[in-house]
Amino acid sequence: MIEVISIPDNIDVKSSRIPAIVFSHGYGSGKDESGDFILISKKLREIVVASLRFDMRGSGFSGYMMGKKLCGTEWREDLISAVYFIGSYPGIDPCRIGVIG
Numbered sequence: 816m817i818e819v820i821s822i823p824d825n826i827d828v829k830s831s832r833i834p835a836i837v838f839s840h841g842y843g844s845g846k847d848e849s850g851d852f853i854l855i856s857k858k859l860r861e862i863v864v865a866s867l868r869f870d871m872r873g874s875g876f877s878g879y880m881m882g883k884k885l886c887g888t889e890w891r892e893d894l895i896s897a898v899y900f901i902g903s904y905p906g907i908d909p910c911r912i913g914v915i916g
Contacts, residue, residue, distance in 0.1 A: 819856075819867070819868045819869070820865065820866070820867050820901070820904065821856045821857075821859070821860055821865060821866045821867075821868075822860075822865045822906065823860045823861075823863045823864070823865065824860070826863070826906055827906070828905035828906030829905070829906075831906045832906065832907070832908035832911075833863055833864065833865055833906060833907060833908060833911075834864050834865070834907075834908055834911035834912070834913070835864065835865040835866060835867065835901045835902075835904075835907045835908075835911070835912050835913070836859060836864060836865075836866045836867070836912075836913045836914070836915055837866070837867045837869075837894070837897045837898055837901055837912065837913070837914045837915075838852045838855075838856070838866060838867065838868045838869075838914075838915055838916055839871075839890075839894050839897075839914055839915065839916025840852070840868075840870070840871065840916060852868050853868075855915075856868065865901070865904075865906070865907055867897055867900070867901040869893070869897050871889075871890045871893045871894075872889045872890065872893055873889075894914065898912055898914065
């Protein structure tokens with residue numbers, strides 16, 4: 816899985832606990848959602864919110880068999896894993912994680 820984590824500047828990850836958003840892309844897209852997720856991620860940084868963009872299995876640079884897209888099963892597992900991943904990242908408040916997509 817290729818992921819992109821965006822953490823606001825000047826955040827002390829040892830003492831801070833900031834909220835985060837996980838981006839879930841659509842069926843025919845990837846982690847950047849045609850650039851929209853990149854723009855939203857930049858705006859979130861300005862208001863001190865971290866974000867995580869990643870490619871679901873079968874999309875983008877996931878390394879999984881391209882075209883195999885089981886949105887109701889494997890993608891659900893990918894999204895749950897992404898939420899757990901960002902919640903364990905230094906400086907992130909695991910009680911303040913949202914998902915958009």
